[in-house]
Amino acid sequence: MPALSGRSRPAVLHSDPLDGTPNPQKPLTGDSSSCSSATSFQASSPSESTSSSPGLPRFNHSPPPKRIPYPYTTSFKLRSTLRPRRNSATPFVAVLRRRIVHLLILLSIPIFGLLLRSELNHQALIRTRSTSSHIQQFELQNLETTPVNLSSLRREHEHLLRRELSWQSASGRAKRGWRDYAGVEELSGEYLEDPGIESAIKEEVFDLWPAWWGSSDEVGKSPFDYEPGSPPKEKWRVMFLTDYIDYLERMNTHTYEIVDAAIRHPHTTVDVWGPGWAGYDRSVPLSTNIRRRQRRLEQLAIAKAEFEADQEERRKEVGRQNRWARWTTKPLEVFVEKHFVAPPWPDWATEEDTCGDENFDIVWTISDIFKQDDPHVDVLDCGTMLVQQLGDCHELRCMNEWYPQANNITLSKYAFELQEIFAYDNVKRRFPSWEMGIFGHSPDTGNEWDYWPVSWAKKTAQASVFGFDGSFYPIRTTVTDYLWTESPTLITRHPHPGYTLDMPDEARDHPLETYTPNHELYQNHLSLRADFARGMREAKICVFDASLERKLIRKYAQALLSGCVIAADLPTEHEEALERFTIPLKPSWGIEKIHAEIERYLAMPEKLHQMSMDGFIYARRHLTTTRKVSDVLDMAQAYREGVRGYSYPHSWSSRCRAYWSGDSWRPAWCSPERGFRDLED
Structure with a gap:
């Protein structure tokens, strides 16, 4: 046998399946067809004898498949058409070179x-119609340091408005109520327009206010509104302890403005009794009585649930009967909605009035519906x-008027009273068995759904004086006395x-x-x-005063929420903020000086507008009754956690003032001979 070389492969000997003699075959090569034939075999027929076959597979050598030419189809024509006929890098370049x-x-x-x-014009119109869009982007944490500048807002609106007019057709301008004009010319960056159009632009821009300038129930909340924090695990169950006759007869709705705010507050459920x-x-x-009221509410809840379930079952029964009645001559039954009737109160002689x-x-009470020595005012359980x-x-x-034996938290509308009247040593000296709770400052406020602003064009009074006059209110008395003797020219009086x-x-x-x-x-x-x-909302300037006590009375919050600029003296609370948007008056001034100061500000309408805006924003953040309710809930939570002492959520100062007139009490460092408020007049 010849020697094997490195390149050749040995011949493979196979036995012929018929006679068993070996036959040499060609060596295997790297050709794919050879590999294919070498790996394919044909099994022996079952009719063949196993003795005559060695049991080895027979290898078949099939020739390689012939290449079939590409069929001359539509796709082939398309490929030929798109194939570049010049030396182009891609077929797309060749297509681009065609004239079509x-x-x-x-x-x-x-x-x-x-x-x-068209798209740019559309975007510009969108920006024009949403002139306050950039205001909405203020973050809550920047509200105190980022005021709304009305001048900038109006300049931007005027610029966009003029651009809109330059693109609008005559019919579009007619829809605004402006008469047609030939066109808009541009000269040195200024638009020279028809005088009527120019007047309409100035009028619209002068009285432009943000979209949220109005009632919160109608235009929604402003981006500056106070919002309660994250809700507690369970809502606070609050009962307002009020007097029914006071509810019927008292003109002042102060108490029930707080109740309305608590009802709307997302963290409370409210009852009044x-x-x-x-x-x-x-x-x-x-x-x-409080325990019995709790049991009564449980009774009402059960009775109302049963009533509603009965109503629903009755509604379904009527529906079933009417479905069958449609196939007969029987008339359809009409479901009559019933009103819930409260069951009678439990008989406490037989019912247990323990905790529910x-x-x-x-239990939140206002003023003094009980006497201080009333034996029935006890500690709640x-x-x-x-x-x-x-x-x-x-x-x-x-x-x-205070209940030292029962109070857990005592609220004062005026911060200085807590230190001057309810100082710890003073109270302990008068009530030796008294134990310290929390004394909290809870200033007067207003509801934004009751007091809200309007545009300047809708205001009908230049200045109005509000409130009862008398020696306790020097500024109101000065203005009112003048109005009784002279016909009103600049300042009018809102009737009390x-x-x-x-x-x-x-x-x-029948209570x-x-x-x-x-x-x-x-x-x-x-x-x-x-x-x-x-x-208040229809007056440009609201005139009143803080009284001899320098109190932040409710009129401050109400006027600011109404968009009315305040002309008054400054109280001893929120002073730094109020001085930015208040026309300062002095209790010792005569009517001539008060008139002159008001006229000076009326001659600066843009300044009045900005003061109105700044005051409105501040009141929506700090002087709403929603904020007041949240402050009281925070104090209640602090009391539960063991906190005792004095709580001051807002800024204040203790300065000279009087509690009435003449020889009434005042701080020890203030001299009663030095005028209304010592050195400040």
Whole structure:
């Protein structure tokens, strides 16, 4: 056998399947067809004898497949057509060189330009119609340091408005109510236009206000509105302890403005009840009445759930009967909606009046609906805290209207009273067994859905004076005395409705069980409130004063929320903020000087507009009743956690003032011979 070389392969010997003699075959090569034939085999037929076959597979050598030429089809024609006929890098270049493509490109250029200009015009119109869009981008953490500059806002609006006019057709301008003009010329960056068009532009720009300048219920909240924090695990259960006769007769809606705000507050569930309301028993202690009210609410909840389930079942039954009645001559039954009727109160002689499953967290009372020495005013149980908000402390009477034996939290509308009247040593000296709770500053506020602004064009009064006059209010008295003797020219007076309202005897004989917003018995109160709010929003300047005590009375918050610029003296609370948007007056000034100061500001309308805007923003952040409710909830949570002491959520100062007149009490460092407020006059 010859020697094997490195390149050749040995011949493979196979036995012939018929006679068994070996036959040499060609060596295997790297050809794919050879590999294919070498790996394929044909199995022996089952009819063949196993003795005559060695059992080895037979290898078949099939020739390689012939290449079939590409069929002459449509796709083949397309490939031939698109194949470049010149030495182009890609077929696309060859296509571009054809004349028809050149024409299409030339035609598309002006079309694309028109589309681009249309899109730019559309975007400009969007920016014009949303002139306050950039205001909406303010972050809440920057609200205190980023005021709304009305001048910049109006300049931007005017610029966009002129651009819009330059693009608009005559019909578009006619829709605005402006008469047509030939066109707009541009000269040195200024538009020379028809005088009528120019006047309309100036008028629109001068009285431009953001979209949220209005009632929060109609235009939505402003980006500066105070928002309560994250909700607690369970809502606070708050009961307002009020007097029913006071609800009927008191003109001042201060208490129920707080109630309305608490009802809207996302962190509270609210009930209103107290002496005079149906079910209250004056012969038992306050704590017993509160427990009974809790059990009564549980009874009402169960009865109402059963009533609603019965109504739903009745509604379904009527529906089933009517489906069958359609196939007969029987008339269809009409479902009549019933009104829930509260069940009678439990008989406490047999019913247990212990703590309920869900108890009040806070009982919040206003002023003094009980006497301080009333034996029925006791400490509340069932984990309920008593919060008392004091009224005016004229002649230091607050100490005589306070409930030291029962209060957990005491609120004062005026911060200085907490230190001057309720200093720890003073209280401990008078009530030795008293234990310290929390004394909190809770200033007067207003509701943004009651007091809201309008544009300057809708204001009907240059300046109006608000509130009751008398020696306690020097500025109001000076202006009112002048108006009684002279016909009003610059300052008018909003009429004061008095302090009480008449109610029918039936309302007293059949008392309600609780307060309901917009109830028919409260419509007179709501009308007076709406009239007072309308008077403020329709006046450019609101004139009043902080009284001899230098108090931040409710009129400050109400006027600011109404977009009315305040002309008054500064109280001792929120001073740094108020001085930015208040026309300062002095209690010792005469009517001539007050007139001159108001006229000076009326001659600067742009400045008045900005002061109105700044005051509105500040009030929406700090002086709404929603904020007031949140502050009280924070104090209640602090009390639960063991905090005791004095809480001041807002800035204030202690300075010279008087509590009435003459020889009334005042701070020790202030001399009563030095005028209204010592050195400040």
